[in-house]
Amino acid sequence: MKFFENSTVFNYSWEQVAQGFWRRYPNPHSKHVLSEDTISREVKSGKLITKRILSKTNNIPKWAKKFINTTYVYIIEESIVDPKNKSLVTYTRNLGFTKVMSVTEKVVYKQSEENPSKTVVSRYAWIDSQVKGFSRAICAFGYERFKKNANVMIGGFNYVLQNMYPHQNVIHSVTSTTANKIKDAAKNASELAKSKAAPIYASLHPNQS
Template sequence: MVKYFCSSTDIRSAWDHVVSAFWQRYPNPFSTHVLTEDVVYREVTADHRLLSRRLLMKTNRLPRWAERFFPSGMARSVYIIEDSIVDPVNRSLTTYTCNLNHTTLMSVEERCVFQDSAEQPGTTLLKREAWISSGIYGFSKPIQEFGLARFKSNQVKAMKGLEYAVSNLQGTSASQKSEALMKRGRAALAGSSAVRQIVLC
């Protein structure tokens, strides 16, 4: 038996901004449990798709009842593999993630699709799916229930983290535009001043 989760969210930002923010979402104040992220593989295909594989390490705080299933010397950190495909032609970003260790206790597989919305310009549709399973005989059902509850909580934090990254990206973009405008203004003033000086002379 596997627990299944599915949700759809409208992100009120253009697809380009969301994809750019996706790569810059760590660190953020909503995902302090993410300790490291490393690019393992990256390739641009002949049809211009960007394929990436990243390895993330996260802390894994367990409830007390789950401690009995862990040997005392076992690491509490979880390693996550994240495969992603950016398709600029169809304007979609698809990600697949799963945990590499502690899979007997709980395995969480997730698929996310960030798609440019044709119906709502400037909006990105996110469809998220997850499959949660456990190999602990006799306890798999409560473990899956716990995993589903934690996943729901974490995906709320993940959305806040992504929105934080989008906001930072837009803020940076706005400040860069403002700085460029100020530079142009200063240049224009300097030019007009020079003209006045020439006329006065």
């Protein structure tokens, strides 16, 4: 198993980053993200809890085609928004080919303690493989691919925030240490859950009706 960790500081308030989180896609840096569908959304103890499925694609090396016969994969994303404590935590994992390589990610978006006008984003990932004889090489490949994609995600998020807040300077720093699509019925159900979550959801989407 390989472990990845990095921390990014965005020159945007937590409220701005929390709003931008829901508008991350599409953006020019994340063309590998093909779709995103909401499964459920509800409020528990003042926290907005959302579950979504995203479909993504990535080029794979020739050796990987021995184990994987498609470049498409579905990702489940669970998020918890806590406006009172200004915290947004997400958990994601791949749904397909988990024996070949499983990637579990946790991302924490918190208001900076040193500067409340900035947001600290801490990203953690665990990459594992159960392929005998190849697990070490697959984990090493997965680690390098994830590290590269993490930088792409930062660039994409910056692009979104810049467009949402064009008059604000963009400064960020990074430090590192070593399935089918959701059916229309599910979308309708998520919209119903969204309406029940109006008090919190509306605060994070002030420009949406």
